[in-house]
Amino acid sequence: MIFDTIPVGQIDTNCYLIGDETEGVCAVVDPGGSPERVLEMVRRSGLKLEKILLTHGHYDHTGAVQALVDADPAPGPAVYLHPADVREDDTRLYPPPAWGFNHFEDGQHLSVGGIDVRVLHTPGHSAGSVTLLAEDVMLCGDTLFAGSCGRCDLAGGDEQQMLDSLKRLAGLEGNYKVCPGHGPLSTLDQERSGNSYVRMAVKWR
Numbered sequence: 001m002i003f004d005t006i007p008v009g010q011i012d013t014n015c016y017l018i019g020d021e022t023e024g025v026c027a028v029v030d031p032g033g034s035p036e037r038v039l040e041m042v043r044r045s046g047l048k049l050e051k052i053l054l055t056h057g058h059y060d061h062t063g064a065v066q067a068l069v070d071a072d073p074a075p076g077p078a079v080y081l082h083p084a085d086v087r088e089d090d091t092r093l094y095p096p097p098a099w100g101f102n103h104f105e106d107g108q109h110l111s112v113g114g115i116d117v118r119v120l121h122t123p124g125h126s127a128g129s130v131t132l133l134a135e136d137v138m139l140c141g142d143t144l145f146a147g148s149c150g151r152c153d154l155a156g157g158d159e160q161q162m163l164d165s166l167k168r169l170a171g172l173e174g175n176y177k178v179c180p181g182h183g184p185l186s187t188l189d190q191e192r193s194g195n196s197y198v199r200m201a202v203k204w205r
Contacts, residue, residue, distance in 0.1 A: 001115055001135050002026065005179070006041055009033025013060045014181055018134050019047040020113025027051040027112045028068065028077075029132065029139050030181060032060045035067035049077045051112060055141025056129040057085030057094045058154075061181060065095065078102050080110070082121065085128030090155050104130050122169065124162025125150030131169060138176035138188060144169055146178065146186035149197040166201035 002019035009032040019026030026047035031038045042049050049072060054062055062081075069076050081101040087094040106121035118133040125142040129150075132139040142150035143165055152159045170192050178186040191198050 001137075002045055002047070003137060004041055004045060005185075006034075006037055008037060009060050009063055011060055012182065014179065014183075015041070015064075016139055016179055017041050017045055018112055018115060018117075018137065018139075019045050020115050021047070023113025024048060025050040025113045027053050027117070029053045030055055030061040030141065031064035031068055033063040035064035035071070038064050038068060039071055051110070052077050052079045053110075053117070053132060053139075054079070054081045054085075055132065055139060055143075055181060056126040057081055057087070058126065058142070059093060059095070061141065062095045080104055082128030082130050084123070085126055085156070087156070093155060104128075106130075120168065122165035123156075123158060124152055124165045125157055126154070127156040127158070129165070131165075133172075133176065136174070136177055137179055138169070138172075139179045140169065140181070142181040144178060144191060144195075144198070145180045145182065146184045146191070147195055148183075149195075150181070163197075163201040163204070166198050170198050170202050 004017040008015045013032035015031050016029040082104040104119045108119040110117040120131045122131045122143045152162050176188040
């Protein structure tokens with residue numbers, strides 16, 4: 001699996017690329033801004049952009065979606081978002097429903113070429129937050145950070161759901177590479193042992 005990442009937008013959201021060199025296709029995860037830099041990352045991979053996967057709907061994770069769709073001739077990349085984050089009441093924070101989305105479901109499996117991408121619904125930061133598992137990579141958006149977790153005080157956030165989601169991630173088998181929406185990468189073993197929020201979630205939930 002080809003893997004790449006760049007910081008994008010005004011608050012340095014981590015935008016990721018996962019790709020299958022054999023099939024010649026890739027997906028971009030959380031293109032929150034700087035569309036020209038995201039397109040350059042895709043060009044650098046030598047792969048065709050097939051899917052845009054959004055861990056949640058906040059503007060700093062979706063800001064370059066329209067530009068990426070417009071840059072690719074029809075039919076263009078398919079865009080995926082959990083339906084709980086398609087909100088008509090807060091288009092300042094969330095993308096406009098008129099964009100149209102393919103909807104994630106908990107337990108769903110998507111393919112990026114020959115790469116299997118498993119979807120886990122992990123609400124807490126937002127009602128529709130998801131974590132994406134691709135081989136040994138965990139793309140967790142603003143649910144799990146290195147040494148911390150996402151804030152729960154924005155629209156759609158819920159502290160109790162966040163603890164449930166952190167416990168679910170901690171209970172996964174294996175030592176995934178943790179790829180958060182902001183900040184440095186980590187590993188799931190490091191977060192199990194050293195992240196106080198994860199440890200609290202495991203102990204009390």
